[in-house]
Amino acid sequence: MSVTIRDVAHKANVSVSTVSRALSAPNLVRQQTRDRVIAAADELGYRPNTAARSLITGKTGILGIVVTDLGNPFYTGILKGVQARARQDAYSVLFADGEEDPATEESLVRTMAKQVDGLVVCAPTMSDQQLRDLAELTPMVLVNRHVPEIPAVLMDSAGGMRQVVDHLAALGHERIAYLGGPRGAWSDQERRAGLLAAAERQHIGVAEFGPFPPRFDGGIQGADLALAAEVTAIVAYNDLMAFGTLSRLRSRGVRVPTDVSVVGFDDLVFSATSAPPLTTVAMPTEAAGRAAVHLLLARLAESGAGAPATAQRLDTYLIVRFTTSPPGAPVSVSAHH
């Protein structure tokens, strides 16, 4: 059927062990035989059987990634980065979608654990304890989730929020609203904390709202609340919500950014082309994917569980577009009719 190492050995007039070594530990065989083997191998189109190999080595050459919800464009960047970096080291990547359900996530991880050399798990909805248990099963690195014992790469949302607040402060805003996302999410906690801390430092007042569903409609709901709170700027948990806010503001006759500034978070593809283009914070998703794999590979290489669980932080960047400006008159909806 398929061409095996034995065929190559026969063709090159050597034993199978020699073939094996010629291909994976080049300096253990004489140059001359090695060339002969290699010639035979690719003349026959030999590709080692990965199942046989991993049976004995215990390594599969496969990495796994599980995300909470692929529907969210945010994750596709990570996925891209993971795959690109993995490919660099000739790893394949198994993919699974947790569908925002902790139970599904856990079962997915358990299944995968058997088939992969390591796993990257994105912003899981599971508990810390579940995560710790799972981490026993296979080398694992987290993305945008922090559990002390597990290595992770985190995107510095707090830092992003600091930039947002500094930007707003520089513009002269003195009272802003924060439209929060799901309380459970690590991201929301980070963003909220970052915003609050920076606001205090800058002596800016914050009206907090939420939690809202982190989607378009959440932003609509939040917009009304924020308007009533007489703020000059609205910071949304993410771009999706910011779009909802923008939409609601327009339909209520509030001009952006003249009457009120709006800022999002994530820098989705559409953020550059919304009307008006949205000021937001760019997350280095692809870089995070790469970094996660890099970290994972490093751990695999040293293979000692001895290394401490490092958490790597990636910088985020504020992208100023056209939804922020110095505040005009205090927001008063009735004034615009």
Place this chain on the structure above:
Amino acid sequence: MSVTIRDVAHKANVSVSTVSRALSAPNLVRQQTRDRVIAAADELGYRPNTAARSLITGKTGILGIVVTDLGNPFYTGILKGVQARARQDAYSVLFADGEEDPATEESLVRTMAKQVDGLVVCAPTMSDQQLRDLAELTPMVLVNRHVPEIPAVLMDSAGGMRQVVDHLAALGHERIAYLGGPRGAWSDQERRAGLLAAAERQHIGVAEFGPFPPRFDGGIQGADLALAAEVTAIVAYNDLMAFGTLSRLRSRGVRVPTDVSVVGFDDLVFSATSAPPLTTVAMPTEAAGRAAVHLLLARLAESGAGAPATAQRLDTYLIVRFTTSPPGAPVSVSAHH
């Protein structure tokens, strides 16, 4: 280290063969022993070693999917469907991104072919011949690409375009523009052909433009061209372009849909929330992913290469929102100042 079938056998006081059979061919062992085995198995937390299994069976329990560009939200739907359906049958899925490069795509497929039981390839940019060669390596089904010898699931873009034209005709439009996508793409050929055929049948005039890059800026460029052609409706190759068109129209003071109707294609998440919400054609991406896996699995089961290469067509649906209406005055830009 890890718990093997031998451990289970020992604990249940049977031979390894019995354990193997109890777990995979239940009716070959007595009910009573079977229960005993199963009890022992999950008490020990036994998970069969997939490498060992596939070494002997030749099956890996893994399916592969390669997409042209994960950045395009269109593919994530397919990916989701693929993964969900695969999971139903306890298959895992290997994922790879071709980065819109035929060479990368090919190398990816070749690598994967060794490790998977079957492959679904989405809208590949490779040539028919390359695809045929690759199809020799492993069972394969195409999505949104037609090659006679290879089974495929196609989304009926032509049918969608027919619905668009019928809708526009019913509204009273008599002259429309088509903003084309990349000429090479199967999708563009289908959409263009569907639109042209339906237009002829309805006695509607069509001004064709393009090819444009299938993105926001392509739509901007196209908008200007279409306006100059004095049409009452603009049909874009996809939603991304339609957004660009919408944006350009607004900034030129052309009202949508009063002055000109706009329709997109794909029904992205954002299409429902654009301003105004976009009339577009929904592609059953997730269903397509499921269907592709279903087809693949069916082929694997019958395992005979005898079956003909069926091509399955999935219906698309026009979603009428707020960018289409009966035509007002013929488009004349200067009239709006």
Place this chain on the structure above:
DNA sequence: GCCCATCATGCAAACGATTGCTGCAACTGT
């Protein structure tokens, strides 16, 4: 009470690679 189906179970041979150990040759230094 005997023989023949029938059913449940065990034995052992694969599957295709990797790798520790062994053996042989050639070479070095004295």
Place this chain on the structure above:
DNA sequence: ACAGTTGCAGCAATCGTTTGCATGATGGGC
């Protein structure tokens, strides 16, 4: 010329399953 070293190649065990074949037990029909 001989012992010791080194370098290269082969033998065979091993990884954890599945599965064809053989065997033992059970039961039913006569």
